[in-house]
Amino acid sequence: MDINTILNGLTDSQRKAVLHRDGPLLVLAGPGSGKTRVITCRIAALIDSGVYPSQICAITFTNKAAEEMRQRVLASGALAGCHISTFHSLCVQILRRYGGPAGIEPFFSIYDQSDQLRCVKEAITACQVASSNFTPARMLYFISRLKNDLEDDQAFAARADDFFGKTAAKIYTKYQQILRKNQALDFDDLLVQTAFLLRDFPDVRYTLSRRFRYLLIDEYQDTNHAQYQIARGLASEHSNICVTGDPDQSIYRWRGADIGNILAFEKDWPHAVVVKLEENFRSSPNILRKADRLIAANQKRKAKTLIPTRPEGEEVQIRVCEDESEEAGQVAEDVLQTLAAGGDPRDIAVFYRINAMSRPIEEAFIRAKIPYQMIRGVEFYERKEIKDLLSYLKLIVNPADNVSFLRAVGTHSRGIGGKTVQRLQEFADRYGLALLEAAGQAHRLDTAPASARQRLVEFAQFFGRFANEAKGQASELMDSVFAESGMAEALRAAGDDEAIENINELINSAAEYDRSTEEPSLLDYLQTIALYSDTDAYDPNAGRVSLMTLHAAKGLEFGQVFILGVEEGILPHERSMEGGPDEFEEERRLFFVGMTRAKDRLTISHVRHRVLRGQYLRTVPSPFLYEIGYAGQSSGAVDFSDDWEHLEEGGTTSERAGISGVRKYVANELVEHEKFGLGRIKEFLDLGENSIVVVRFNSGKTKSLMLKYANLTKVR
DNA sequence: CCATCAGCTTTTTTT
């Protein structure tokens, strides 16, 4: 797409602003409007007008997008050397160079979700909170939201006034202490600490803002408060901040993204030039009309239309199938037809709301021998053997990393079991040592038998050998650690060829990193891959059909798109319905994002029955379908006849909950009873006014109650 | 110490 075509409807001064002018710039761009192209062209134009590439900092939403943008900038003839990365990667660079919070060394570990979970569990245990209201997952989510809003544990503790808040504050503080002790930062900390660094140290802010004289941020609608503050800090000296985004494509509210950031841009930067790109160069008008109708249903929205530029194409197809395997089979059939007609598998994608829905499609594609790539299935870096090997390496780089110690020590049977580890932990706590340090002094560990002490010392000595190699090449070190740690032997003994294969793949990718990086080091490697997700592994040229979640589809485009499972409870997802109208609208935006990925052909489907969480359930078409003009069976015209048959097959009555007009409760909803307190719905038997609910109360008791007498209230 | 198994919960989306 030619840049002049993209900027076609703009005034001369707007064009100038986009390509050359200093100062704040907001590009409000709908789907398929060429907004990423606008960024690369601005970068090229800036360099062309004499700006040094090293003075430009562009921020993308994913590593993949960063990589692509780098290539495009190079292809446009501009010099290499501008900084293009995600917020998180940028923060790692900054923290390593300018220092993180007090007491954190540059070799900090980056903790992913499972590491965080371990730490928060430890924190909850340490705070001696024994309540189902403080589950690790819930606390982690809660803490994450606070961090996204830049509220540290002190600040939160100061304003928490009820029991939940005070307890949460204690856990938050403890959690931060644990991270600190491990010399670790979690994903959110990377942002928080960078934001604080820029806020509290004017000299750092000044230096960085002078270094990056031009700041460009893509997908600005999905920035959270921490990212917003970082952006402000980075642009503080020059106001050369260019952001692009589309409020209608904001789909990360649950992660703290604040749509207000893009909506308030003009207030934040009073002299901002605002450019709207409403023409769509991607999709056929048939697709755009439907997408437009859908998104128009959102209340909290600035009106905007999608202006088609392409000729009429095929009508959007909406179809219903019996169950998910039939749905998958139909997709496979359609794909085969497209391929037979000379279609390119690279240009086809299948989207779904949740990862768990990928399996039937995979099976259908395997059967039909359709080549496919799944984005984010079993995540590579989440695999046990990968995390195991990486834990050794992390421990070499950061000996204080107890989470990695615990993982490494347990990778295979080496005569160090739970009891020994527990004794070691007590010992380490008593003397204020990291676990690895404590293991090195295990001869003093008089609570453990001599054999165990000996093994601990050997384990520590193993790391002593590598202590000075943290600066070396990543792949060589990885190779020798794998061979000498005993992991290789253990995997071979177990005959786990798949694991060994994965390890080889990891070592190969590390070798690739060593080759392609200017100053490779184990430290840099570990901090880099910690931010790498499987979404980044998407290969547009792989010659395969792509399978991914709707979230992963953001920023991509395909000739033919299938969107599966557009049903109530799936899209919108049931968990989003608890969250009120805002979350409901976000689900609608998610569907909108999915639809607008399609260039020529779009097929949307829903099924009558679906297996969910191991249960065969009846489903209802998504309300979104009717919003795009679906005339299929409406909920009033549902055929009840097979319900009996269904019940006789052993299904529970709650399965019917979805089709009743008086549906009041669904499984898992939180309710309160004036006598029994809080509880969760286990089952809802829809018998009209005689409906019965089965509730499992927090006391542990499960009760069946007549709805009309129970006087239940929904919580939140 | 470690392997195994039954029984339990848990289940969105991701940097």
Add this chain to the structure above:
DNA sequence: AAGCTGATGG
């Protein structure tokens, strides 16, 4: 359906 925890026995 799948993953985790805790108990059991070798």
